[in-house]
Amino acid sequence: MAGKALKRMVKLDVNGTCYERELEPRDLLVHVLRDELGLTGTHIGCDTSQCGACTVLVDGEAVKSCTMLAVQAEGCSVTTVEGLGKMGALHPIQEGFWEEHGLQCGFCTPGVMMAAVGLLAQYREPTEEQIREGLEGVMCRCTGYQNIVRAVANAAERIKATESAEIQAAVAHVGERS
């Protein structure tokens, strides 16, 4: 029968939770995330890996989940927008997007944010050119990208500020002990 194959049990680690599901080898990671695990924050915008709305992190790297089979993600750690941060404890990238109006309809936003998190892991203080280069694989039809670029720069600043605050706190702590 066309396209049908035996299902098998697949273990997936998504946002720190381990899931076991019976899947067809042809099942795409994005479909499994959305339809099997109910993680609908990851979106599908094109089916041909151009738009990047489905971008998630696989072992910390930005991956378009419409181009990856779920079985290929076995043994990897997958992070989706639902694992990024929550209200009251938002990830700096979410704060940056909110503050800089980096989103309008919000459909591409989870994918763009995941791509940006991948980018920020690579560049601590990215230049505008590096941000634009790093986000070339994600498409947004609403914002014209300008506020997205600002949002990523904003997030980089936030991460840097948090880190330096942590270092200062650690230094102060050392000072107290001595």
Add this chain to the structure above:
Amino acid sequence: MTVRFEQSKPQFTGARVERAEDARLLTGRARYLDDLDFPGTLEVAFVRSTHAAAKLVSVHAEAASRMPGVRMVWTAADIHVTLDSPEFGVNQPVLAKDEVRYVGEPVVAIFADSRYAAEDAADTVEVTYADLPPVLHIREALQAETRRVHAERPNVMYHQEYQTDGFEEAFGNALHHLSATFTLHRQTAVPMETRGCMAAPDGATNRLHVYVSHQSPHGFRADLCKFLGVPEHAVRVIVPEVGGAFGIKAMFYPEYVVVALAALRLRRPVKWIADRSECLLADCHARDGIHDVDVAFDGDGRILALRDHLMGDSGAYPAVPFCGSIGETSLAARMLTGPYKIPHLSFTIDCTYSNKAPLGAYRGVWGPPASFVQEGVVDRVARALHKDPVAVRRINLLQPEDFPYRTASGFVYDPGSYAESLETALELVDYDGFRKRQREDRSRGVYRGIGISVFVEPTAMAASEAGDIPYEAATVRMEPTGTVTAALGLGPSGQGHETTMAQLIADELGVDVRDVVVLHGDTDSAPYGGGTGGSRSGTIGGGAALTAGRKLRDKLLALAAHLLEADVADIELKDGAAHVAGVPAQRLTVQQLATAAYTDVNRLPEGMKPGLEVMARYQPTRPITFSNGTHIAVVDVDVATGQIQTVDYVVANDCGVLINPTIVEGQIHGGVAQGIGEALLEELKYDTEGQLTTVSLSDYLLPTTHDIPNIRIRHLVTPSESKGGFKGMGEGSLIAAPAAVVAAVSDALEPFGVMVSSMPVTPDQVLEWIDADQEKKVDSVDSKVYFEN
């Protein structure tokens, strides 16, 4: 009283309030259509025509019915609904019957347990076609001997003529004339969320619940009920989060009828989500027009008369409820003189059927073509007279003393900052400095050009792609806790109405913006309204929010005055409380007032009804309010590779009073990006057989981060007469941008005698021009001597 209240404003109106929507959008908690799921939902796959024009010889779907997971298969024999367009005498069967008229037309619908199963079954369907000669070009369709797309109707489906009195004389007497043909290729909106629809019979109410990614909840319900033949109270339309719309989601499509009828037939939820190929094939398309233009002008560059033969390709059927070709051409014709004082206008409009997808709305609709023509004309006059394009604009632009201004087509412009917007944008971009640098650049073989687009945007029109609803409605209810629930008939898709409408209502009621929740998109909760389209929501919807808010405020003031034993004129309402002017201690919180209004009704003043809930409709006094502004683009053209890069972009924008500048700027950014796409990248290409060859985003090119520069914006404010002083602004940036970008390309390639007359401009086109750069230079004003692509 009013004055005192106004003094405490604005707290939120005009402020850069962060969006309420973003909390759910940023955390993955938003629910778009495909995120909704009900137990037992069937999914749909459509088998679509692979032929542009053909008789359907046979459709064999029996094998599909026997495939695992398949619950039902429909062909035209099973569903007899047609999308009727009585005014054209043409009806589209929701599944093609006897004949297919465009590639992508739905032929068979397969309902299965999953989309995977439905698609597997779709592969087994066998359709036999007998080809007919496809009609693919407007000029061809205009010929009487061309095969008719609809045998019973002529291919010319719309014709209109108009001419100002004295046109021929003014045109004939002018010193100079030139002619040009402007061509706009096919495009479509491509919202990142594809189109879709889910229908679910509701056991509790015995109604049909229809979830759809759409811009006009009530308009959609009206169309669906009309085609299904059911009364409107039997259908509840719910528009979930919408991932971009841009006009294509203001349209009604055959798939929606199929989904709704299948749900009724099977008594279970049925869902269809378009994949991207389906969107490119079967979302409504846009543009695809030709303008044959003649212009008469004097030696100073003053434009005296303009003539245009506008031709629009309607596709195979008039899109419901808005035929795009007619919308694009008829409004373009009337807006053709734009911000310029051109006294004489003559136009002829012809719209024709073709074997291509139906043409509907895409942001800006008529605007990008009209701006392209209007600014193209000005630039051609300037080049013909060896004048700077700015000088010719200054001579022709409407000045402050000209308002209100009646155009040659009879529109009356309300006041705007037309001339000021040009000067502001020139200053922002440092135009004079640019011209100096440009000469040096050219001597180094660097071709950098600058393009100007001064635009007028008719907004908040009584009729648009959002329908013929000239008003909007809002309900505003203060709950017993003092918080506020409002509902509007709008259909936002990223414009942030939950925030902007809350800003307006919060200011009226003197409460925190976070204490106002704005509902929309559900015909059960929203008052009947027109939805979102035609840049109407801020002006008409905002006016409705203000009207309802003001009505509720008046009641709160009267109640507070009674309870505080003060004159109503002395009551101030702000920061969540009503107090007597000058006596801050004498106060009641809105919560205390609300509690009294609902539960302590014996304390209400005589004649006051319990509760704090109002509904109000707002219809602007003017049928249209006109926004305006100027865009200037700077592009680099690499004459070795043909690549065009937009390197700088400035906007001076006047949309009257701003509700939220951050949101306005976001709209401008996005519109400019779409405009750069329209000018340089996006084209739906049909081959000679009528096959669409651009069916994925690897062929249909959208702008990416590298295509869009940072945009510098300056706001000008000429308030409208509308309540609040707002003007619409959702489309102006896309209306203006393509003209600015192609003008910049023309300017960059001026040494090669190039004047762009077709969009999009591609690297191949640039290289052709460079290769063909022969001795053709502009040397006389009356002859058409520069290239027309």
